[in-house]
Amino acid sequence: MVEGLITQRSNHPAKKTADRLARKITGKGATLVARIDHAAAAAKVGLELRSTEVLIFGNPNVGTHLMQQEQLIGLELPAKVLVWEDDKNVTWLSYQDMEWLANQYGITSAVRPTVEKLSALLKLVVDEAAGKDD
Secondary structure, eight states: OOTTEEEEEOSSOHHHHHHHHHHHHHHTTOEEEEEEEHHHHHHHTTOOOOSEEEEEEEOHHHHHHHHHHOGGGGGTOSEEEEEEEOTTSOEEEEEEOHHHHHHHTTOOGGGHHHHHHHHHHHHHHHHHHHSSOO
């Protein structure tokens, strides 16, 4: 395990998990900024990589409050979730623990409700994407 990361197992194959996550993100009012398919990029240069995709998303009504207090946290925003497949064909979702991240950047209690809101959103969309079919 990597400090500051949360990893959760998915009940679905990687592509389906990533598609579900994209729907959950936009369904909660966040903007899906990008989907980066690392495996597809690797294939273009003749390399193999198990399914590995990053979904980047955010909401300026949330992230801006954190950057107003510590602008450097902008390096970590918008939020990202990595959907990846291990060597046993198990799909996982990994993302930064926003509480841990806020502590690393010295985010104080004034915007802790924003950190809690972002943490709750990340957990919710990951849980829904990884869970049983709708």
